[in-house]
Amino acid sequence: MELLMPFIIGLLYATGLYLILHRHFFKLILGMMLFGLATNLFLFLVGRLSRGLAPIIPDDAQVATEPFADPVPQALLLTAIVIGFGIQAFSIVLIKRIYQAFGTNSLDDLNNTDKLDTTHKD
Amino acid sequence: MPQLHHLLLILPLLLPLYGAILCLFCWKRVLLQKVVGSIINAALLLATGILLYEVHTYGILKTQIGNWPAPYGITLVADLFSCLMVLTASVTGAAVFIYSFRGLKIQRQLYGYYPLLHMLQLGVSGACLTGDIFNLFVWFEVLLISCFVLITLGGTRPQLEGAIKYVTINFLASGLLLTGIGVVYGLTGSLNMAELAIIVRRPAENNSLFLMAGMFFIISLGIKSAVFPLFFWLPASYHTPPIAISAYIGGLITKVGVYALIRLFTLIFIVDQTLILLLFTIISGFTMVIGVLGAAAQYDFRKILSFHIISQIGYMIMGLAIFTTLSLAGTIFFILHNILVKTNLFLISGVVGRLNGSFDLKVLGSNYLKHPVLAGLFLVSAFSLAGIPPLSGFWAKFMLAKAGFEAGDYTIILISLGVSILTLFSMTKIWNEVFWKKAPVDLDLPTPALPDNLTKGLLYAPVIFLITCILFISFYAEVIVGLVYRAAEQLQHTDLYINAVLNR
Numbered sequence: 001m002e003l004l005m006p007f008i009i010g011l012l013y014a015t016g017l018y019l020i021l022h023r024h025f026f027k028l029i030l031g032m033m034l035f036g037l038a039t040n041l042f043l044f045l046v047g048r049l050s051r052g053l054a055p056i057i058p059d060d061a062q063v064a065t066e067p068f069a070d071p072v073p074q075a076l077l078l079t080a081i082v083i084g085f086g087i088q089a090f091s092i093v094l095i096k097r098i099y100q101a102f103g104t105n106s107l108d109d110l111n112n113t114d115k116l117d118t119t120h121k122d
Numbered sequence: 123m124p125q126l127h128h129l130l131l132i133l134p135l136l137l138p139l140y141g142a143i144l145c146l147f148c149w150k151r152v153l154l155q156k157v158v159g160s161i162i163n164a165a166l167l168l169a170t171g172i173l174l175y176e177v178h179t180y181g182i183l184k185t186q187i188g189n190w191p192a193p194y195g196i197t198l199v200a201d202l203f204s205c206l207m208v209l210t211a212s213v214t215g216a217a218v219f220i221y222s223f224r225g226l227k228i229q230r231q232l233y234g235y236y237p238l239l240h241m242l243q244l245g246v247s248g249a250c251l252t253g254d255i256f257n258l259f260v261w262f263e264v265l266l267i268s269c270f271v272l273i274t275l276g277g278t279r280p281q282l283e284g285a286i287k288y289v290t291i292n293f294l295a296s297g298l299l300l301t302g303i304g305v306v307y308g309l310t311g312s313l314n315m316a317e318l319a320i321i322v323r324r325p326a327e328n329n330s331l332f333l334m335a336g337m338f339f340i341i342s343l344g345i346k347s348a349v350f351p352l353f354f355w356l357p358a359s360y361h362t363p364p365i366a367i368s369a370y371i372g373g374l375i376t377k378v379g380v381y382a383l384i385r386l387f388t389l390i391f392i393v394d395q396t397l398i399l400l401l402f403t404i405i406s407g408f409t410m411v412i413g414v415l416g417a418a419a420q421y422d423f424r425k426i427l428s429f430h431i432i433s434q435i436g437y438m439i440m441g442l443a444i445f446t447t448l449s450l451a452g453t454i455f456f457i458l459h460n461i462l463v464k465t466n467l468f469l470i471s472g473v474v475g476r477l478n479g480s481f482d483l484k485v486l487g488s489n490y491l492k493h494p495v496l497a498g499l500f501l502v503s504a505f506s507l508a509g510i511p512p513l514s515g516f517w518a519k520f521m522l523a524k525a526g527f528e529a530g531d532y533t534i535i536l537i538s539l540g541v542s543i544l545t546l547f548s549m550t551k552i553w554n555e556v557f558w559k560k561a562p563v564d565l566d567l568p569t570p571a572l573p574d575n576l577t578k579g580l581l582y583a584p585v586i587f588l589i590t591c592i593l594f595i596s597f598y599a600e601v602i603v604g605l606v607y608r609a610a611e612q613l614q615h616t617d618l619y620i621n622a623v624l625n626r
Contacts, residue, residue, distance in 0.1 A: 020290065032293055039297040039304075046308040073307065076256055080300055083263045087296075090270060091289050097274075098282045110283045113358045 005045050012038035023107045025095045032091060036084040040077055047073030128185040130176060131198045133169040134208050134247035137162050142240035155236040156223065162240065163216045170212045174205040178605070182612065182622035184253065192624045193317040197253035199623055202609035203454055207250040207381055210458050213591055214373055214465045215243050217584035222366035224573070224580040225472055230276050230364065238275070242268040242370065249378050253623055255303050255390075256313045258382060262299070262346070266292050269375060272367045273359060284359030291355040295345035302338025306390075309335065316623035318390045319616050329393045336391035336398060340383075347379025349439060350408035353432045357416065360431070361424035361481075365472030368424065372431055373465030377457050380438045384453065387442060388613045395445075402443035407537050410436030414544040423471040423481040423556065426548055427464065430507070433541060434460050440538060441522050444529050450610035452521030455602060459506070459514040459595060466503045466588040470496065473581050474556060479570040483552065487561030497557045499585050504549035506592055509542050514596040517603065 012034050019031030047070040055068040102109060141162035148154040177183055177200050187196045200208075219239065226235060245265025252258050270292075274285040307313055309331055310321045322332060341352070348356040360372045391398065413433025420426045434456070441453025473496060474489060475481045490497040506513035519542060526535035573581070595602045612618055620626070 020294070028290065032290065035294065035297050039300045042301055043304045046304040070311075072313070073304070076303075076307075079256075079260060083260070083296075086267060087263075087270075087289070087293055090267065091286075091293070094270075094274060094282065094285055094289060097277060098286055101277070101279055101282055107286075110286065113280055113283045113287075113362055 002049055005041070005049070009038055009041050009045065012041065025099065025105055025107070028107070029088070029092055029095060033088055036088065040080055040084065043073055043077050043080060047071075127176060127180070127183050130169065130173050131183055131185045131200055131251065134166065134173065134212070134251060135198075135244060137166045137169060138240040138243040138247065142237045142244065145237040145240060146234075149234075150232050152228065152231045152236075155231075159219055159236050159240070163212070163219050166212045166243070167209075167216055170205070170209040173200060174202075174209050177202055177205045178608075182618060184623050193312060193314045196257050197314060197316070197623055198251045199253035199315075199619070200251055201612045201619060201622075202605065203381075203384070203613060204250045206454065206458055206605065206609060207378075208247050210461045211243065211246045211250070211374055214370065214461055214588070215239070217465065217469065217588050218366055218370040220580065220587070221369070221469055221472070221584040224577045225469075225476065226364055226366045227276070233275065235272075235275060238268050238272050239370070242272065246374060246378055250381060253315050254313050255306065255315060255318070255386070259296070259299055259303055262378075262382075263296060265375065265378065266296065269371055272371065273363045275363070275367070278362075280362040284362030287355045288359040291345060295342045297342075298338050298345075299342035302335050302342060305331070305335040305338060314623070315385075315389055316620045319620050320624075322390055322393060332391070333394045333397070336387075336393070339386055339391065340398075340401070343379050343383045343386075344405070347376045347383060347435055348432050349405050349435055350412050350432075353409070353413070353435075356432060357425060357428045360428040361422065365424070365468060365475065369465050369468035369472065372428060372468055373461050376431055376435055377438070377461055380435060380457060383439070384442050384450070384613070388450070389616055389619065399443050399445055402439055403531070403534055406436045406439035406443050407534055408436075409433065409439060410538055410541040414541045414548065417548045418544065418551075421483045421555075423474065423483060423486075423552065424468070426483075426552060427467050427471060430545065430548065431464060433545065434464070434507075436541070437519070437522060437538060440534055441525070443534070444522075444525050444531055446525050446529055447607070447610045447614050448521060448528065449525030450613050451603070451607040452518055452525055454606040454609050455514075455521060456518035458602070458606070459518045459592070462588055462592050462595070463503050463507050463515065466585060466592065467500075467507065469585050469588070470500050470503060473585065476570070476573065476581060483555035485562065486556045487559040488557075490557040495582070496585075499582075499589055500557065501553065502589055503592065504553065506596065508546040508549050510546075512596055512599075514592055514599070517596070517599045521603070 016031045016035030016038055019027045019034065022028065050069045053067055053069045055064050055071045057064045099105065141158060144158045145155045148158065182199065182201045184197055184199045186192060187198065222235065242265060245261050245268055248261035249258060249265060252261055270285065270289050273288055274281055310318055312318055312321060345352045360368050387398065410433050413429050413436060417426045417429035420429060437456050438453050441449045441456065471481065477493060478486055480486060506515045509515035509519040523535050523539065
């Protein structure tokens, strides 16, 4: 497992970045999700993989007995998942609005704000 | 009041949070939201002012959230640098808040502008006061998500276009930041900045991996603070929302990224410093030059200002790259000065846009004739931005240049002085086109109805308020220089920070 995980994470990063670089909106969303997953999984792996070693202190002890799973990355992971979920939900709605407003599916049509003479109002 | 220090440290977070919640309760009742916001902003100004005074008197303050002892819980730390940041943020926040009474369309005010503004202030305060790198990431997310919604608020076509670029690139940056935090935790087993600072100063063999973690932070925070070559999202998005929003975001948010860079690269990532500082020098040089050249090509008031944000980020990185006490002090002064001046210039561009109905330099003109006071206010801000003595930009650039010459970094200082001249050129261009030139008559543009006196007063008031602050730090520069010098000393003597946080 330990050997397999880095490759999975690397693959997720690569796929995510590759899809983000596409012009299609749907692929952009997909890429952002995969990229988020890759970071989350990476954060999980940082705490080392272990099975059935819950970091719970027994009733009759003062400290947990080694070895136990590191709870910190799991806590971080939960926070990161929630934040990532919020941002992904927001970007899906944003992209839907853009699709409605511009009637296009390609990022190439969205270069108006980069042009020199932007005389749009408001 | 040493017993109140814990409360004082949390107030910059609690006040905007309460403000946001109360404003959400007053959904669609703009007047009530304005009342709540006014009280919150006044209290925030007061609280951050007192915080600065207390930190100045008692040294670095800290509090442990939930009373968990230092390396295990989340720590809030206020040293002089973070206090100055929070105070400046609340000053600009108050100014933008007043401006938005009349500078923002009522529909936007109805649908959640005020709660979002308070959430943004919460994020800025949190990012500046936290002493934990993961917590820093969380505050950055709070701040960014508020920015996302503020930029899209109203949903006009340019706003949506700007937002998609802003959201995508910042999502990537956050992912990289999180990865960097993961690497740091995997290497050290700690997230507390003070404990990390101790760990990296121990001789160990995994230095090269720590350098890699530092690179993650450079890239992600570099995207957030828009340095070369990661800045392309900024001029594509910052000018799209209404001025009240882009003034606050453009004035403040990139500087929070620079704040985090300075904090982390003075405290934690000091491994292999020659390489990192060389990298910073190169980045700062390119950022300055590219930013100012980009501005020279533009003919939209707001886009010129957006490109100048990039150019001035270069100066701040330059101070970090020279890495002496004087240069860090110069950087801190420059950040404070730049937040005030840049926000003010954006607000002035908003007033000009409101009075003339356009931001296009080719269409504008004769404003000196029509609005001489506004022209004067612009002139002071523009000269201050370019660094004409005795205005605040001069003191900041003087400190940076002196530090650079003392450290022998002649090339980068000469580049920065050249960039100053080009900045002056850009400001002169705006002056000529917007204020001095005769307005082109053959264009049949609809001239907007002139605002009534109350509206005009409420539009001018925040500009005059910020100008007063700029003039204050210009003419009482000695006080401010002393303050930022002490702040830089605190950054250089990291044991002060470490001992304060870990109670040693």
